[in-house]
Amino acid sequence: MGDAVLYIPIFTTVLAGVFAAVVFRRYRRKERGVHLLWWAAGILLFGVGTFVEGFTALFGWNEGIFRAWYISGALLGGAPLAQGTAYLLLKRRTADRLAAVLVAVIVVAAVFVLLTPVDAAKADDNKLSGKVIEWAWVRAFSPFINTYAFVMLVGGAAYSARRFHRTAATHDRFVGNVLIAVGGLLPGIGGSFTRFGHTEVLYVTEFVGIVLIFAGYRFNVRARPAVRHEKTAAAAGAPQASQSA
Numbered sequence: 001m002g003d004a005v006l007y008i009p010i011f012t013t014v015l016a017g018v019f020a021a022v023v024f025r026r027y028r029r030k031e032r033g034v035h036l037l038w039w040a041a042g043i044l045l046f047g048v049g050t051f052v053e054g055f056t057a058l059f060g061w062n063e064g065i066f067r068a069w070y071i072s073g074a075l076l077g078g079a080p081l082a083q084g085t086a087y088l089l090l091k092r093r094t095a096d097r098l099a100a101v102l103v104a105v106i107v108v109a110a111v112f113v114l115l116t117p118v119d120a121a122k123a124d125d126n127k128l129s130g131k132v133i134e135w136a137w138v139r140a141f142s143p144f145i146n147t148y149a150f151v152m153l154v155g156g157a158a159y160s161a162r163r164f165h166r167t168a169a170t171h172d173r174f175v176g177n178v179l180i181a182v183g184g185l186l187p188g189i190g191g192s193f194t195r196f197g198h199t200e201v202l203y204v205t206e207f208v209g210i211v212l213i214f215a216g217y218r219f220n221v222r223a224r225p226a227v228r229h230e231k232t233a234a235a236a237g238a239p240q241a242s243q244s245a
Contacts (some may be wrong), residue, residue, distance in 0.1 A: 020047060027040055128199060160177040
């Protein structure tokens with residue numbers, strides 16, 4: 001059973017690929033704006049991270065694959081999703097500034113990840129861990145970036161859920177945002193276990209997390225026809241419930 005857990009990232013990667021395609025198709029329709037592009041990119045990068053985890057489980061540890069995993073997973077696993085939420089909830093100018101800072105920090109961190117020596121003797125043949133990084137201070141970038149991701153993604157979803165719980169008309173959006181909040185929280189919990197060598201926990205929480213976020217997205221999309229109907233009614237002079245984007 002323990003070895004079977006190492007193959008969970010393969011299923012996570014497939015699901016992330018499908019999810020990213022669904023969100024990008026919605027972006028192409030220009031229905032909701034730039035936040036969907038950030039979300040699609042974030043889900044795709046999340047899938048890249050789980051792909052290299054699955055690759056390692058199948059073919060063993062490799063230095064290049066490790067560096068790709070650390071950049072796509074530890075640095076980019078949740079940040080683009082969080083930035084998409086920033087564009088959804090904040091003013092465009094504020095979101096643009098946050099995006100500029102986020103991208104700059106990630107680029108600097110990624111350069112150091114590519115430059116740091118790694119101690120292959122500390123590597124596990126079938127799973128990935130940051131313990132092989134010899135410049136230990138490089139790992140300090142990850143908590144900083146992931147704290148931002150947590151605040152924007154999980155906090156933003158929790159904030160939206162709190163707003164949508166008030167009426168029956170917005171129940172689907174309430175449920176959707178609760179699922180997204182929980183799903184966004186789980187990989188962070190799993191990531192904390194990797195610092196103690198329990199990478200298998202991350203693999204499980206990544207899979208469950210993407211399932212919950214996908215389900216939450218579907219709940220939110222399902223709620224949109226009712227929102228459009230309310231906007232039409234408002235244009236005709238009828239009252240409507242207050243909605244957020």
